[in-house]
Amino acid sequence: MAIESQRKGDTLHINMGPSHPSTHGVLRLELDLDGEVVVACKPVIGYLHTGIEKTFEVKTYLHGLTLTDRMDYLNPMGNNLAYCLSIEKLFECEVPERATVGRVLLAELTRINSHLVFTGTAGFDLGASSVFLYCLREREKLLDLFEWLTGQRMMTSFIRPGGLASDFEPDWLKAVGEFLDEMPRHIDEYESLLTGNPLFKERMIGIGVLDADDAIRIGVSGPALRATGVAHDLRKTNPYIGYETYDFDAIIGENGDCYDRYKVRVAELREAVKISKQALARLPGGSVRTTNRKVMPPPREELGRSMEALIHHFKLFTEGIRPPAGEAYVPVESPRGELGFYIVSDGSGKPVRVHERAPTFANIQALPLMAEGGLVADLIAVIASMDPVLGEVDR
């Protein structure tokens, strides 16, 4: 809803960020204000530029895997997955079924993790601070599960080229099942606090409308795109790791406003629980590591028996894996949109170029379209509903 600007004089040029409680990281916005109305909004990024893409070039592929966690730090296993899919495409490597299903489970658990942070911070930014506490309470249980499995709460680096780092324990699988069983009740709790809340609706409905054609031209993806009515979910249109075999819905919105983006994400939270339960139920037996010895080292028991195993182990841990020369880009549907790693290999142990196609980098470009003409308070709602993570924007 654009408010008529009653400009009688100059606009106020003001700076918001990069250190600001509501910008979800170090995003700086240069605003031109006419009273409370945002006349112009210019995002300035680069305050978290970490040189990760250059650092990839001096590390082996496995060392580089640890860097991927730190890009979109709310979706660490999703980043690992995208990176590993690109490497495996270069190798044309077979990944065992147990690892593939396990990847789906972990990717969806990570999606739950990310959307919980979204729901919490969206409420928090608009003043509903108790939702934040509820969402992070569930997130703590999820992080405990991640720590049980991988040893780390957030930066797990668990999804490796060729499979997973280690196998699942039966106790862990049971605990995940219990977590997933009680999640729908908690999601109902969050919805009862926000979805029907008249104050929340007043601040989100009709605010920050994004047009579908603009979204496509800019390259917006993920829930922000689906909220505009475009039926595009990479898990449905270009499935990977077996998503075509799972029963779930791609949630499509209608109006492209903040409320729809919120509703799409909460519904995706429910779908993620659904997919995780299916993945848990169909987890087959077998190994989680590929037998392709050019990609993953052999199990340690073999080293005492087989000369070849010893040679493979040696080469892999001194030189690293060496994907065949070529380029690969296999995008995944991250909680923010289309995330992919464009990896260029020349056949050596270090990549020539690794570029992350970060969804938020494109999504933030749409911010001026959504925020201009609205109030400053609406700007906060718009940023919260876009769910930006500056780690992947600036890399």
Next chain:
Amino acid sequence: MTMRTELPVAVPHGGHVRDANPGFLLGKLADWSREKSLWPATFGLACCAIEMMAASAASYDIARFGSEVFRGSPRQADLLIVSGRVSQKMAPVLREIYDQMPEPKWVIAMGDCASCGGVFNNYALVQGVDKLVPVDVYIPGCPPRPEALIDGILKLKADIGKGLR
């Protein structure tokens, strides 16, 4: 490890000067109140900020240690928790935020990137925020657990309460 020595009055420490001897009881009262109500400024940069958020949430809850509110404005805060990586573009912003904080102020470098540059030894990051601001506590980890952050804050508070910082 903290150095537990008797410091003379008006000692310059890490760049800021403690107030000259205000009298024993008043000084003790000031130290006690600074320790018990340590308000951080919001300076969450990257992944460590998420763990800082988790530390302020219900499970770990630093509010019970006095850090009830994260002040949006540095002019109302006494603790700067630098949580995350400081890039070249962000460095002057960090220094300005630190300069805007009134005395007495303390800095915690949370995480590996703030302590020493972390995993990213490259052109883009300042290799440790102690190149920009004086740091009181370094908390290693990538990211450190919320309990590690609380441990660091408690160590700092113990020193503040004794008048050592």
Next chain:
Amino acid sequence: MTVAPERLQSAFPSGRVGVSADSIPYVLVPAEQILDTIQRCRDDLGYSRWIDLTAVDDLEAEPRFELQYLLYSMTEHRWLRIKTQTDERVASVTEVFAGANWYEREVYDLFGVEFDGHPNMTRIMMPDDWQGHPLRRDYPIGGEPVDFTVTRDMHTETENQDMRIEYTNTRNSREQRG
């Protein structure tokens, strides 16, 4: 994936067409034709969605930078990669795809390739007064020396190039990639 490359070749006769390892077809066009190519990909071939733009630097190749544009077709659910090679500058495609704005600024900032016709050709990641373009292969990784580690300025004498530890990997990669 044999349909798309043939269609591409007939649409862009002067371009070199191929398929990458990820089954995404690509067309390599001369730098002068890039704006026209992108426009036709959007309007005639139906690749209406902007995805990505990046560059790959190859010190030993002429021209040095290879730009990789990535578009997506909403109807066919397929990607298309458009490549072009340049040493210095190329036309900006922001009129065709608004999303290219920041991507072109990033390539300018990190590689030094200028985009003619861009509304705001300024640095985006590095501070405005930064010298140099960090992602070029001859730009050092930077950072600080770490004691007692086999990293900076220590090379192990060995024939195997991979065992040599160096700042930046300056291999001749483009021909090897094909």
